[in-house]
Amino acid sequence: MVKRKIHHDGSTTTTENADSDDAADYHQTRHARRGLRSSYLAIKNRIHDEKDEIASPESKKFDLIFGEMESLHQLVTKPREQVADAQALLDITKSLVVTARAHGGGGLTPSSFVAHMLKEFGGKGGGATTSTEDCSRNLIAWKDIGVAVSYVFGGGYGCSTMIGPIDAKIKQRKVIKRRKQVKSIELARPEELGGGISEEKTDTDKNMLTMFNILKKNRVVRLENLVLNRNSFAQTVENLFALSFLVKDGRAEIRVNEAGQQLVLPRNAPAANAVLTKDVAFSHFVFRFDFNDWKLMVSTVGVGEELMPDRNSQ
Template structure:
């Protein structure tokens, strides 16, 4: 037999052996993964024998593919088998551990109870202290240190004294200014509301009939003044000092309340939201032909209220 025929026979034998091993790894997968089986090790030894006998290691492309598939199967099986191994052979048993502690400390069993000597826990603490990282407790130096007032109590006393000083000192300058500004604003609002009420009473007595709401609050010279007038009138409605209603033409009219009606109105307060925009303001001036304001224009006053106020 010539050399070429010999090589062909060896190649066919190598392929047949490789296919057999590959088929075995795929068919007997569970046996390979069994921890008690040596199937994985024997297959590795067989593949090594193929190399040693010269049946593998050639340059044939088909053989390389078969070799790679066999090694891939063996690697996957080896990984899965390693994952199934249990490394926690020693399991912590709390009951067994407690029994060992009792035995070590020399506990006496009296029926169902276990008793220890008075200093046994100190002994246990000294034995296990090296296992824990903790700062040592503070102790008097040679016993000459006189223990003073507890730190926590001293801190509480200092905070208490600081709070008392704060109360005695009273509000700060910023708080005083804020309170003064709020008080001044309230006084200005109250003064303007009273002034508008007096104007409404005077105009009502002169005409002896309810006044057109828009003619009363609209200031043709200033949109902001109109908003302020609506704002101040809302307080009069809220307090039951004036009444805003609709006339026969479904237009709002305003009139002061009588003494008895005012008290009743306070018990039955009814408010609604009224808003006016700049174009609506101009339309009111043109429609009602308002040339002057019943409420005099204020030269200076409080900050401008919002354009929507309750009535």
């Protein structure tokens, strides 16, 4: 059954409980929970404002606040109040952790330092006092302080030794024998012995020999006609690779005519003495080539104008 209650201020409240006593208990419980959360909020504010007094060893503020939290904890039954209880416990724990770190890490406050100095090295008054007259009579015995800390600044007596094992043996340095370098004036050309087992030539050497014979026969050829294989992009790259070795060894030369065409000519390799004396210098070239360039080269060179043979057919 739904009941609606009209208050004196004109506001209305609706309840779905059939019993009016249950509705009263419900509103009373909600009001109590709200008051419980307000109490936890007040405790959190006290922890924030009185954190110095809570951390002080002489103060009983921590015991009082923690006692209030324990009494409020007994009334917690719902999740919202449990969250408020946990937050208050976290705040007071953080306050204690910060204080413990300050004391444990050597954090000494100026007031505690002065109180300790007056207690240990004070004059007539002895320990620290609160009245103005007693403070004026608390003279510091600086001479006693100097005697107490003199051992820190004194020189240590003893023998100085190196750090490490004493029985370490000295390693003997190895004697390096250097060979005398004799510069040879004439180049040694040993005679080739006949009847020996000749090494098999690689595919690149065979391609270089075939390409050089073609150059000697034709004297001047276009570069695309020399390296193109319209049936295989891989063989075209191998032909270009062989041409680069011929140019490196000085057995072929690449020129560009007035029309912009690249021409390849055969050349005799330079003598070894000319290379040694640097009268002849080797030069290299960079040739950009990809699959699209190969397609363009296939369309440019006519069918049957390729000079290098197809190795697959062989």
